[in-house]
Amino acid sequence: MRAGPLSDKKVIRLLNAYFVPVYVSNEEYRDGGAAPPEERKAYTRIYHEAIQQKRHNGTVCVYLVAPDGKGFDSLVVSKAAEPGQLQKMLKAAVARLKTKEGKPLIKPTPQAPPPKAEKNELVLHLVSRYDHRGSWAEFPAENYIVLKQPDWEKLWPSEDAKPGATWDIDKEVAVQFLTYFFPQTEMCDFALATRADGPYKHKVEQLALHAKLLARDGKSARIRLEGTVKLKHKFYPGRDDSSRDANSTVIGIVEFDASGKKPSLRLITNQAIYGDQKFSVALRSLP
């Protein structure tokens, strides 16, 4: 949907000019999910209304609800994603309700903003994408990782290290970001994405991140990183596709400035393959 109709300028214009758009993740709205009870109740009512009226329904679905709160149309995603179908549905709704054109009621804003973090925490932004395009590769996957001060301080070389010195980055620190070095997959449970006991049987099988001190001047330091990471991560949750390994070689740089405060970290894949498909990752710290 995101790569299809929800990136279509005509659909975007219709949604902004005539509708109140909202999207929700099922994992927030199921029993025990993070959504408040009243929110879950509203979701359930719209879903059950579609069932009672024998309209399209399901967990991955588009629902239209009239201004009086009553649902009147719906389309499962497999249909809504077909070329022209969503636009047709939206136009029919506007004609039926005689909705007047207007400006977006909510100002469009970036939908994947950085998480709130403490001043001394290092926020990392990761972009991962297949090297080809089409289907799952139509847009990139993103993650944010927040390194706490005791963790990013472990990137620092030892007090007596001189340029040319080498060491290994603490694996417990490196795993916090290298565990996301895999491309887009069918992810139904974001919260369980990297759990070994989750539906993707995610596992960091091997990890090494070597550091080399390039320069040092007082508190400032420049460090070269090179390493490898080998992950297991099933493409489809619960399915047996054990051949889906993500293997990457990585290269990066850490720079501490003279202030001695949190560093700048950039790390990319030099070569990466998931199953038999190449992908690329870029990780960078945010200011």
Add this chain to the structure above:
Amino acid sequence: MKSSQVLRFFSPLLMVLGLARTAAWAEEKPVTDADLARWIDKRVQERQPPAADKRFDEIGWAHDIRTALALAKEHDRPVFLFTHDGRINMGRC
């Protein structure tokens, strides 16, 4: 067509392919310490999502269903509710 003619015909193509291979080989050479920051930053920049991948952000999304329903009633507009798995905004879905 004689072999010499074939060679002459395809030689520009072979030259281009050869240059491309050379460029690819050059790309695989280990980056020097001196070039590291520039080399990494260029690739980090190239791998950021372009605007075309962020059209989803051009939609004025309501924060939740109850907010959408309230705005719909107030402004006489229908609600468009999309329910999905994972995190569509993060591309992990």
